[in-house]
Every structure is written in structure tokens, then in C-alpha cells.
Amino acid sequence: xxxxxxxxQHENIIWIVLVSGVAIARxxxxxxxxxxxPVKLWIGVIEWCTIVIASSLxxxxxxxxxxxxxxxxxxxxxxxxxxxxxSIVTSGIVYLLCRLFIRTN
Numbered sequence: 001x002x003x004x005x006x007x008x009q010h011e012n013i014i015w016i017v018l019v020s021g022v023a024i025a026r027x028x029x030x031x032x033x034x035x036x037x038p039v040k041l042w043i044g045v046i047e048w049c050t051i052v053i054a055s056s057l058x059x060x061x062x063x064x065x066x067x068x069x070x071x072x073x074x075x076x077x078x079x080x081x082x083x084x085x086x087s088i089v090t091s092g093i094v095y096l097l098c099r100l101f102i103r104t105n
Contacts, residue, residue: 012082016090019055023048023091027098041099048095049088056084 026048030039039047060075 012086015083016087019052019087019091020094023095024098027095027102030099031102041096041103044099045092045096049092052088052091053084056087 027044030044056079057076060072060079063075064070064072
């Protein structure tokens with residue numbers, strides 16, 4: 001019960017750390033496995049932000065299926081400033097820095 005309590009108190013921080021970890025993994029793997037030529041840096045950041053937005057919208061939809069009394073606008077409005085915007089900004093910066101680090105090494 002204690003571990004679930006800690007998770008519920010810090011779920012937005014855990015979500016941002018997880019999304020940033022996936023951003024690091026994608027930025028690290030992308031040049032060698034996903035593309036023969038690396039995509040331009042700004043296009044990669046836009047792609048990553050699109051992936052984060054799409055996954056967040058999917059989570060909103062799943063939440064509506066699990067909790068039918070909620071509607072999409074309520075769930076999206078709640079998650080927008082708490083999860084979606086911070087995860088886009090943080091993981092986008094992490095992705096950008098990781099790509100720049102990989103480019104210089």
C-alpha cells in the first residue's frame with residue numbers, strides 16, 4: 001500500500017521521467033537503427049513531440065473507457081497542464097540534448 005501511495009503522490013513526476021527516458025532511448029537508437037541518414041534535428045523534435053501528444057491522447061481515451069462517467073474534454077483538460085505540457089517540454093528538451101550529444105560524439 002505504501003508503494004501505491006508514493007506512486008499516486010508523484011505520478012506526474014514519474015510520467016515525465018518515463019517519457020524522458022523513452023526520449024533518450026529513441027534519440028540514441030534513431031541514428032543507427034531507424035534511419036540510414038539522420039533526420040534533421042528540428043524534424044526529430046517535432047516527431048517526438050507528436051509521439052508524446054498522441055500517446056497522451058491515447059491515455060485520455062483509455063481513461064474514458066475505464067471511467068465511463070468522465071468525458072474526453074474533462075480528462076484532457078485535467079491532464080493538459082499536469083501531464084501533457086510538462087512531458088512535451090521536458091522530453092522534447094531531453095531528446096534535443098541527447099541528439100546534440102550524439103552528434104558531437
